Amino acid sequence: MCRWMAYQGDSVYLESLLFEQEHSLVHQSLSAKKSEVTVNADGFGLGWYDEREEPGLYHEILPAWSDCNLKSLAKHIRSGLFFAHVRASTGTATNRSNCHPFSYKNWLFMHNGQIGEYESLRWQLDRLIPEYLYNERRGATDSEVIFLLMIANGLETNPEQAITDTLAQILDIMKSKNIKEAFRFTSVLSDGTDMIAVRFSSDEQCPSLYCKRFDDHIVVASEPLEFSGNGWELVPESCMAKIKNRDYQITPLPALLKMAV
Secondary structure, eight states, X not given: OOEEEEEEEEEEETHHHHTSSTTOHHHHHHHOSSSSOOOOOSOEEEEEOOSSSSOEEEEESSOGGGOHHHHHHHHHOEEEEEEEEXXXXXXXXXXXXXXXXXXXXXXXXXXXXXXXXXXXXXXXXXXXXXXXXXXXXXXXXXXXXXHHHHHHTTTTTOHHHHHHHHHHHHHHHHHHTTOOSOOEEEEEEESSSOEEEEEEESSSOOOOOEEEEOSSEEEEESSOSSSSOTTOEEOOTTEEEEEETTXXXXXXXXXXXXXXX
């Protein structure tokens, strides 16, 4: 399973979160604590917002801890909202097009989890992506498919509904195909201003998701950036955290999705 973190707050250099924390994301890429997979070495990615409306992106197939370019970029890039992701592949190739985060216009998306038996569903899921979006598909991951389906389902106008509709759509297809392997989905999206993080699974092994509110920023992450975990709130399963103005509110997902678990 992958590890990721997202930041909203005062503009900071990325290195302060990626390298300087006790259990930073780069440290987690070598020694994750809240995941079955402890090493995340199948590439990494950054997405950040600055003066431009569309976010910047950097993807690399090297392990995060060994890339000198990441150290240099993180030392010089400042942002008040950014994403970072270290990848542990669930089957697709290790290449830049499969590294998170993914972007569309002003939106960023990254994910930890999997669609159960994805390869047996891939053709059917791809057919749900409308033609105007299909050329946006760069890689082969189930994560990118989920993101494109959310866009098709109205992410730009009603993100909470689009997220719910997309999860229900995938669950319906899995049910019709009698897929028994779990659909696990821990993710975060942003339009450049606000963020929405989601924790959901169709079984009882939902990937972890934590939030912590600081004086001048908020962090959402797969696991705490300190070993003590003090102040980090575990988002309950089948819930979303809506992050706005350096604060967050946790709300349950609709009962329809809970019934699918």
